[in-house]
Amino acid sequence: MTELLKRPLTQLVNLESPLSLSQYISEGGYQGASKALHEYSPKQVLDLVSNSGLKGRGGAGFPTGMKWGCVPMFADNDDKAPEFKYLVANADEMEPGTFKDRYLLEGVPHQLVESMIIGSYTMAANRGYIFLRGEYHLAAKRLQQAIDEAYQHNWLGKNIQGTQFSFDLYVHTSAGRYICGEETALINALEGRRAIPRAKPPFPQMSGLFGKPTVVNNVETLSNLPHILKHGAAWFKALSPDSDSGTKIYAACGRVKTPGLWELPMGTTIREILYQHAGGMADGLKLRGLLPGGASTDFLLPEHLDTPMDFDSIAKAGSRLGTGGLIVLDDKSCPVAMVLNLIKFFAQESCGWCTPCRDGTPWAVEVLTRIENGRGRKEDLDSLHNLCDFMWLGKTHCALAPGAVEPLKSALRYFLDDFEQHIDHGCCSYKQSTNQQTKLKGHCHG
Amino acid sequence: MKSDVLSMENISTVTIDYRQYLSTTEVAAIEHEVSIMETREAAGIEALKIIQEHRGWVSDDSLYAIADLLNMPEAELEGVATFYNLIYRQAVGQFVIHLCDSVACHLTGYEEIYQTIKSYLGIDYGQTTIDGKFTFLTNVCLGGCDKAPSMMVGKQHYQSLTPENVVEILADLAKQESEND
Ligand SMILES: Cc1cc2nc3c(=O)[nH]c(=O)nc-3n(C[C@H](O)[C@H](O)[C@H](O)COP(=O)(O)O)c2cc1C
Ligand code: SF4
Ligand code: FES
Numbered sequence: 001m002t003e004l005l006k007r008p009l010t011q012l013v014n015l016e017s018p019l020s021l022s023q024y025i026s027e028g029g030y031q032g033a034s035k036a037l038h039e040y041s042p043k044q045v046l047d048l049v050s051n052s053g054l055k056g057r058g059g060a061g062f063p064t065g066m067k068w069g070c071v072p073m074f075a076d077n078d079d080k081a082p083e084f085k086y087l088v089a090n091a092d093e094m095e096p097g098t099f100k101d102r103y104l105l106e107g108v109p110h111q112l113v114e115s116m117i118i119g120s121y122t123m124a125a126n127r128g129y130i131f132l133r134g135e136y137h138l139a140a141k142r143l144q145q146a147i148d149e150a151y152q153h154n155w156l157g158k159n160i161q162g163t164q165f166s167f168d169l170y171v172h173t174s175a176g177r178y179i180c181g182e183e184t185a186l187i188n189a190l191e192g193r194r195a196i197p198r199a200k201p202p203f204p205q206m207s208g209l210f211g212k213p214t215v216v217n218n219v220e221t222l223s224n225l226p227h228i229l230k231h232g233a234a235w236f237k238a239l240s241p242d243s244d245s246g247t248k249i250y251a252a253c254g255r256v257k258t259p260g261l262w263e264l265p266m267g268t269t270i271r272e273i274l275y276q277h278a279g280g281m282a283d284g285l286k287l288r289g290l291l292p293g294g295a296s297t298d299f300l301l302p303e304h305l306d307t308p309m310d311f312d313s314i315a316k317a318g319s320r321l322g323t324g325g326l327i328v329l330d331d332k333s334c335p336v337a338m339v340l341n342l343i344k345f346f347a348q349e350s351c352g353w354c355t356p357c358r359d360g361t362p363w364a365v366e367v368l369t370r371i372e373n374g375r376g377r378k379e380d381l382d383s384l385h386n387l388c389d390f391m392w393l394g395k396t397h398c399a400l401a402p403g404a405v406e407p408l409k410s411a412l413r414y415f416l417d418d419f420e421q422h423i424d425h426g427c428c429s430y431k432q433s434t435n436q437q438t439k440l441k442g443h444c445h446g
Numbered sequence: 447m448k449s450d451v452l453s454m455e456n457i458s459t460v461t462i463d464y465r466q467y468l469s470t471t472e473v474a475a476i477e478h479e480v481s482i483m484e485t486r487e488a489a490g491i492e493a494l495k496i497i498q499e500h501r502g503w504v505s506d507d508s509l510y511a512i513a514d515l516l517n518m519p520e521a522e523l524e525g526v527a528t529f530y531n532l533i534y535r536q537a538v539g540q541f542v543i544h545l546c547d548s549v550a551c552h553l554t555g556y557e558e559i560y561q562t563i564k565s566y567l568g569i570d571y572g573q574t575t576i577d578g579k580f581t582f583l584t585n586v587c588l589g590g591c592d593k594a595p596s597m598m599v600g601k602q603h604y605q606s607l608t609p610e611n612v613v614e615i616l617a618d619l620a621k622q623e624s625e626n627d
Contacts (some may be wrong), residue, residue: 093589094586094587094589095587096548096549096550096586096587096591097548097549097550097587097591098587098589098591099589099590099591099592101589102589133589134495134532135532135544135585135588135589135598135603136589137601138603168482170482172492173492173495174491174530174532175491175494175495175530175531175532175533176530176531176532176533177529177530177531178586189491190488191483191485191487191488192483192485192487192488192489192490192491192526193487193526194525194526194529195529195530210484210485210488251591251592252592253550253553253554253591253592253594254550254553254554255553255554259550259591259592259593259594260592261592295548295549295587325591327549327550327553327591328553329553330553333553337552338549338552338553341547341548341549341552342549345548345549345586348586349586
């Protein structure tokens with residue numbers, strides 16, 4: 001396989017100056033969209049995507065073909081077919097430790113435009129929005145340029161490339177808040193409301209934006225489409241022979257030698273990502289644990305290093321693939337302080353709708369702050385466990401609260417010693433060690 | 447507003463006619479956003495951002511005028527405006543610093559950067575320097591975790607911060623007349 005075929009998503013990325021429409025076309029761009037529009041029926045594209053085994057890259061790993069298959073289509077029943085449908089690219093990317101979509105948005109904006117054309121053709125969507133987080137100013141500018149060019153060359157607008165298909169695409173820049181990334185909260189935000197998730201059902205595919213059928217997909221998920229169209233489902237599956245289909249943009253941050261991101265076959269092991277690509281731990285540090293896919297995933301330990309980074313394997317190891325971005329904890333950073341930082345984030349970003357989340361996350365912050373500052377009590381660990389149950393799946397309207405539980409609960413399990421020492425010794429030994437360059441575990445002075 | 451007895455006469459409601467308050471450029475930009483949405487209210491967030499782009503922040507009067515233009519209740523727009531952290535409902539300085547306090551930055555030196563900015567500018571989160579140059583705010587992960595610690599000032603992202611370079615960045619900005627210099 002040539003390089004292009006091995007790293008389809010990122011091969012054409014140019015962060016300095018992304019490809020213009022004509023440059024993108026000369027590198028093979030818009031061939032996927034052209035093929036879909038001219039050679040395939042929407043149903044054929046849907047079947048192709050289903051057969052490719054593409055799963056959502058936004059965190060939940062839901063099969064894309066299945067998601068699209070729920071959209072009521074014209075062909076089913078002409079009389080009852082909804083006259084308007086929406087496709088939304090979720091470019092909110094606010095999960096701490098995640099920066100993969102930014103790379104695609106800034107580096108190859110035409111790829112997303114092409115992907116949106118293919119997706120909208122498949123579900124006969126009339127209009128699309130790219131829901132972009134407000135802080136990504138450069139991406140906003142580049143996406144708008146790409147959209148303008150696409151309109152000029154009839155890749156967007158009426159009767160695209162001489163076909164019957166018309167599609168309008170807009171960028172909506174958000175005004176902040178992590179919860180906007182949750183797909184039903186995102187829909188409320190697009191309607192100009194507070195970004196509170198919606199109760200499901202109805203699912204957005206049936207009744208979403210302005211009450212119309214709506215599909216929300218992650219940027220990386222969508223970006224696979226042109227390549228699946230061009231090279232086929234079998235090729236896509238063969239990218240990662242022993243695992244879920246396709247490639248994945250993995251990343252690593254924290255105190256590792258060379259933090260960054262890499263497009264690799266789905267199912268690459270944590271060890272390969274951390275040691276081969278991220279260069280291992282920074283000098284003088286040892287690996288303590290890591291969150292495999294962003295802030296809302298459970299910690300894994302060095303013993304899990306040989307786990308393939310795919311949906312099932314990471315789930316079997318007790319965590320979630322999430323966004324595929326490793327957040328690495330070293331042995332000189334305090335796990336309690338790290339968890340406190342994470343839970344503060346969730347408490348601040350809770351939309352406040354469900355009591356377990358609205359009250360539980362700040363409560364956990366209070367308890368963790370007490371422990372970290374050396375004022376913890378033995379009962380505090382029980383309180384934290386109770387809070388984890390209180391906020392777990394099925395008790396809230398969205399996955400933010402269970403997402404907060406994941407790092408907390410796993411930290412209580414894997415780093416229990418640290419929590420207990422904070423309580424027993426009335427201090428955080430790591431704060432001492434950063435001052436003195438040595439770790440005085442279990443002995444705090446001053 | 448001072449009132450001892452809560453009765454209807456004591457509640458003054460304010461409405462601001464957008465035609466007297468908003469510029470034609472602002473109205474045109476907002477109407478463009480309305481045109482790509484199914485309802486007028488749906489353009490609310492973009493409208494708030496447009497006004498903020500022109501005026502630095504969203505005052506009560508601006509909010510009332512936008513509500514008037516979009517034909518929606520002021521209270522509803524206020525609910526929207528206060529939900530989103532990138533809408534400023536108080537006056538801000540010429541440069542708004544958003545320092546990332548999320549996990550990757552936490553692990554790679556956030557605390558030191560925070561202390562440096564705080565002592566260099568003499569302000570804490572939520573405050574503006576007396577000369578009106580800087581406002582200091584936090585932000586969740588800015589998507590620059592591979593080059594942490596990270597901050598955004600205005601629309602510009604700064605990465606791989608150190609206590610030394612962050613002071614240089616702020617000193618350079620302080621010399622600028624406007625964000626676009
Ligand atoms: C609190 C919360 C935040 C989320 N943030 C994002 C996000 O920033 N980007 C994203 O693609 N998905 C995010 N998701 C997942 C979306 O709800 C949704 O599952 C995803 O966009 C579906 O796309 P996919 O099927 O292509 O993965 C978030 C979910 C939750 C609960
Ligand atoms: S779990 Fe939290 S963020 Fe999600 S809907 Fe409930 S209160 Fe809002
Ligand atoms: S955690 Fe600071 S930029 Fe991501």
